[in-house]
Amino acid sequence: MRKTMTGLLAGIGLMWACGTSAQAQELTIFWAEWDPANYLQELVNEYEAQTGVKVTVETTPWADFQTKAFTEFNAKGSAYDMVVGDSQWIGAASQAGHYVDLTDFFNQHKLNEVMAPATVKYYAEYPSNSKKYWSIPAEGDAVGWSYRKDWFEDPKEMEAFKAKYGYDLAPPKTWAEMRDIAEFFHRPGEKRYGIAIYTDNSYDGLVMGVENAMFSYGGELGDYQSYKVDGIINSDKNVKALEMYRELYGFTPPGWAKSFFVENNQAITENLAAMSMNYFAFFPALVNEASNPNAKVTGFFANPAGPNGEQFAALGGQGISVISYSDNQEEAMKFLEWFIKDDTQKRWAELGGYTASAKVLESPEFQNATPYNKAFYETMFKVKDFWATPEYAELLIQMNQRIYPFVTAGQGTAKEALDSLAADWKATFDKYGRNK
Numbered sequence: 001m002r003k004t005m006t007g008l009l010a011g012i013g014l015m016w017a018c019g020t021s022a023q024a025q026e027l028t029i030f031w032a033e034w035d036p037a038n039y040l041q042e043l044v045n046e047y048e049a050q051t052g053v054k055v056t057v058e059t060t061p062w063a064d065f066q067t068k069a070f071t072e073f074n075a076k077g078s079a080y081d082m083v084v085g086d087s088q089w090i091g092a093a094s095q096a097g098h099y100v101d102l103t104d105f106f107n108q109h110k111l112n113e114v115m116a117p118a119t120v121k122y123y124a125e126y127p128s129n130s131k132k133y134w135s136i137p138a139e140g141d142a143v144g145w146s147y148r149k150d151w152f153e154d155p156k157e158m159e160a161f162k163a164k165y166g167y168d169l170a171p172p173k174t175w176a177e178m179r180d181i182a183e184f185f186h187r188p189g190e191k192r193y194g195i196a197i198y199t200d201n202s203y204d205g206l207v208m209g210v211e212n213a214m215f216s217y218g219g220e221l222g223d224y225q226s227y228k229v230d231g232i233i234n235s236d237k238n239v240k241a242l243e244m245y246r247e248l249y250g251f252t253p254p255g256w257a258k259s260f261f262v263e264n265n266q267a268i269t270e271n272l273a274a275m276s277m278n279y280f281a282f283f284p285a286l287v288n289e290a291s292n293p294n295a296k297v298t299g300f301f302a303n304p305a306g307p308n309g310e311q312f313a314a315l316g317g318q319g320i321s322v323i324s325y326s327d328n329q330e331e332a333m334k335f336l337e338w339f340i341k342d343d344t345q346k347r348w349a350e351l352g353g354y355t356a357s358a359k360v361l362e363s364p365e366f367q368n369a370t371p372y373n374k375a376f377y378e379t380m381f382k383v384k385d386f387w388a389t390p391e392y393a394e395l396l397i398q399m400n401q402r403i404y405p406f407v408t409a410g411q412g413t414a415k416e417a418l419d420s421l422a423a424d425w426k427a428t429f430d431k432y433g434r435n436k
Contacts, residue, residue, distance in 0.1 A: 033059040100322040106133035119356035123319030135319025137356030150297035171301040182251035185274035194251030196267035196276040200260035201400040215312035217241035234418035242414040300372035
């Protein structure tokens with residue numbers, strides 16, 4: 001019976017495939033090498049089973065992802081039909097003509113209502129508030145935190161913490177509490193440390209880490225409409241946030257000046273730190289006993305609030321775009337129609353992908369599926385992102401160059417670093433004629 005049904009479904013799929021396209025029977029999606037790409041390959045295998053159209057998720061290491069993608073785009077190559085590109089690429093890729101305009105598709109399917117608002121704003125729309133869309137929100141992601149529940153819930157530790165700080169030891173609700181807890185557990189003599197934060201300055205690790213503090217301290221990177229930065233990126237709120245980030249760096253394990261997502265998961269799996277910053281997309285490895293011997297005692301919490309109660313997090317994740325140079329654009333659009341369906345988005349979440357579907361995110365089924373899904377749901381409705389302008393790469397390099405020496409070596413002051421950054425960014429926007 002099962003064989004009969006399988007054959008019948010395959011036949012239906014083949015008929016659909018024949019009916020929808022007599023040409024493209026293969027599609028290639030380009031993405032970075034990480035677990036969500038593996039989940040997407042599992043998902044698209046089901047698309048092949050239904051339609052007969054083979055979809056391959058081709059990956060490359062994160063360190064090469066941006067370079068390899070834009071090399072192919074600039075060459076107007078047709079190696080990829082779609083790309084799951086980083087959110088900050090959208091300005092550069094759309095203005096250069098690399099991405100197909102998906103505005104009509106977006107409006108036809110009312111994706112403004114279907115997808116979580118932040119994912120539409122940061123993964124799909126460019127320029128900001130223009131109602132022009134270039135991607136379909138695909139992998140939602142943001143920064144959250146893991147922690148050692150067994151350390152936090154040890155009665156002796158709880159008693160000692162309360163005696164020292166005057167309140168109960170628990171997952172921090174504010175950055176000030178997080179600083180206290182990091183200090184409390186920082187015991188180099190025991191090879192136990194307080195906290196693991198992003199410090200890698202080769203791409204967006206350090207910047208995204210610092211953004212978590214800045215946004216929750218009420219700061220902004222600049223005015224995304226007027227491109228004004230002076231007085232904003234170097235505001236008092238951002239100065240205090242950067243000072244806090246520098247202070248937390250003092251409670252990290254030794255040699256933590258070049259750390260990103262791999263090292264921050266190791267901080268938990270190798271008993272190094274009480275708390276660790278990371279993108280939610282890397283948390284599945286922390287609940288897997290095969291990859292984390294501390295899986296049963298690992299907990300999760302959302303990015304804490306700043307001193308005035310504001311609570312935001314740095315956005316990760318990506319949207320999926322159709323490449324302008326693809327020979328299979330029509331088939332790619334059919335794939336996107338399948339991808340946005342409620343059932344597909346639900347299945348995407350079941351496989352481990354972070355759906356951007358508001359309906360799926362809001363469901364109790366999703367929020368209770370893992371120990372961290374509820375924190376992810378809460379976070380995805382209060383995220384902010386880096387500049388998505390075509391010159392984002394220059395802005396990223398400048399921010400790394402200005403804040404890295406202060407955070408990891410204590411060179412200069414936070415105010416000096418951010419004043420210099422404001423001047424750098426203003427000069428960059430002047431160069432491209434963006435200041436209004």
